[in-house]
Amino acid sequence: MTEIPQERRVVTAIPGPKSVELQARRLETVAAGVGSTLPVFTARAGGGIIEDVDGNRLIDLGSGIAVTSVGASAEAxxxxxxxxxxxxxxxxxxxxxxxxxxxxxxxxxxxxxxxxxxxxxxxxxxxxxxxxxxxxxxxxxxxxxxxxxxxxxxxxxxxxxxxxxxxxxxxxxxxxxxxxxxxxxxxxxxxxxxxxxxxxxxxxxxxxxxxxxxxxxxxxxxxxxxxxxxxxxxxxxxxxxxxxxxxxxxxxxxxxxxxxxxxxxxxxxxxxxxxxxxxxxxxxxxxxxxxxxxxxxxxxxxxxxxxxxxxxxxxxxxxxxxxxxxxxxxxxxxxxxLDLNGKARRIEEVMKGRLAEMQSKLDNGDIIGDIRGRGAMIAIELVKSGTKDPNPQAAADLAKACHAEGVLVLTCGTYGNVLRFLPPLVIGEDLLNEALDVIEQAFGRI
CATH class of the missing domain: 3.40.640.10 (Type I PLP-dependent aspartate aminotransferase-like (Major domain))
Structure with missing residues (x-):
């Protein structure tokens, strides 16, 4: 089993040319009702990283929707x-x-x-x-x-x-x-x-x-x-x-x-x-x-x-x-x-701390209406400034900005205004903090 370097790397546009080519093939034969959050085609994945066919390495904050909690190529x-x-x-x-x-x-x-x-x-x-x-x-x-x-x-x-x-x-x-x-x-x-x-x-x-x-x-x-x-x-x-x-x-x-x-x-x-x-x-x-x-x-x-x-x-x-x-x-x-319950609790500590900092110090931090969740199941609910009105556009814009920088995030919520974070429980803390840096920078671009 090949170890995947645990580092973010963006070497092409996201998606890159090989993913774009595969997406064209997909559109010919895969039913349109089967959607994808981000049409980058995976070549390898493990730890906190997804490597695509173009050689980009994305920090994974989705875990295949909470599936690959132990990583996508766990040894056992x-x-x-x-x-x-x-x-x-x-x-x-x-x-x-x-x-x-x-x-x-x-x-x-x-x-x-x-x-x-x-x-x-x-x-x-x-x-x-x-x-x-x-x-x-x-x-x-x-x-x-x-x-x-x-x-x-x-x-x-x-x-x-x-x-x-x-x-x-x-x-x-x-x-x-x-x-x-x-x-x-x-x-x-x-x-x-x-x-x-x-x-x-x-x-x-x-x-x-x-x-x-x-x-x-x-x-x-x-x-x-x-x-x-x-x-x-x-x-x-x-x-x-x-x-x-x-x-x-x-x-x-x-x-x-x-x-x-x-x-x-x-x-x-x-x-x-x-x-x-x-x-x-x-x-x-x-x-x-x-x-x-x-x-x-x-x-x-x-x-x-x-x-x-x-x-x-x-x-x-x-x-x-x-x-x-x-x-x-x-x-x-x-x-x-690996005591992944303990790892999940540490992820919560890091993520909630950083997200609360963003909420308090960013010029547009008041669009973070709520920070919630437990363990490695954390979310922010985004609202229109000064209100509790759902802001699905902000969630979509933030996700798009993160994806462009090589951080995979997911949205959810009845109103489509929640950014959710489901990192693999084995993710390194350095990668987690780097992903949070990207999220913080993304707030400055929306």
């Missing part, structure tokens, strides 16, 4: 996946099983919150995990309604589009959507009308009131929430909100599902973000960071709930593919050995 992931490739690529666990699948489920039982007996089922993508969590909750409770939250994102399949809050680009024109999905308020502190300090109590009361009045708690199979809302803008629900909703679910026999697909596996400085307020979910969905870049997802939960589905009711041809399972075991090994 490559070693274990390569060994598995040499043995066999697939048998289908539903035909002849293999140990790797069982080992991943054992690790999930150990790492996920709670000391109760747990079981897991493995799938390919986050959306599949969420969809199967709904199936499991429905068969367990013999109920049909599913409750989700404003600003939530849960996937792109028909059911998970219904669960997702944001219309464009995820839902526009793709309906009709799956029925029996209900949306209630979330404690979005920065935008809560009576202030962030009231958001937890007031939003949970409103949500519970709506569930009781509009659905009936006795009809709800599952309540699904991201403990830190991802695509919606890296929103941390105000303190007290999650415990109140989890307690309501427990009191009414509702399956409480923590969607940790973006926030899980050390991303927030804990193995799972729901640990922050001591939440023990009935079911937890994971994907993204689980397998170092290989396609794998899981539903893990209370054994009696997971066992509600009849034999053959859960599964899929590729679910828990042996190579992906090997990658997951390598990723978890890396997380443990």
């Amino acid at each position: 992931v490559v070693r274990r996946a390569s060994a598995q490739l040499a043995d066999f690529t697939h048998t289908c666990f539903m035909v002849t099983p293999y140990e790797g699948y069982v080992e991943v489920c054992e690790q999930l039982a150990e790492l996920t919150p709670g000391d109760h007996a747990k079981k897991s089922a493995l799938f390919n993508s986050g959306a599949e995990a969420v969809e199967n969590a709904v199936k499991i909750a429905r068969i367990h409770t013999k109920r049909t309604a599913v409750v989700v939250f404003d600003h939530g994102y849960h996937g792109r399949t028909n059911l998970t589009m219904a669960l997702t809050a944001k219309n464009m680009p995820y839902k526009q024109g793709f309906g009709p959507f799956a029925p029996e999905v209900y949306r209630v308020p979330v404690a979005y502190g920065y935008r809560w009308p009576t202030g962030a300090e009231n958001a937890g109590a007031e939003a949970s009361a409103q949500a519970i009131d709506q569930i009781n009045k509009q659905i009936g708690a006795e009809n709800v199979a599952a309540i699904i929430i991201e403990p830190v809302l991802g695509e919606g803008g890296f929103i941390e629900p105000a303190k007290g909100f999650l415990p109140a909703i989890a307690q309501f679910a427990k009191d009414n026999g509702i399956v409480f599902v923590a969607d940790e697909i973006q926030s899980g596996f050390c991303r927030t400085g804990q193995w799972f973000a729901c640990e922050d307020e001591g939440i023990v979910p009935d079911l937890i969905t994971t994907a993204k960071g689980i397998a170092g870049g290989l396609p794998l997802s899981a539903v893990t939960g209370r054994a009696e709930i997971m066992d509600s589905a009849h034999s053959g009711g859960l599964g899929g041809t590729y679910g828990g593919n042996p190579v992906a399972c090997a990658g997951a075991l390598g990723a978890i090994e890396t997380m443990r050995e």
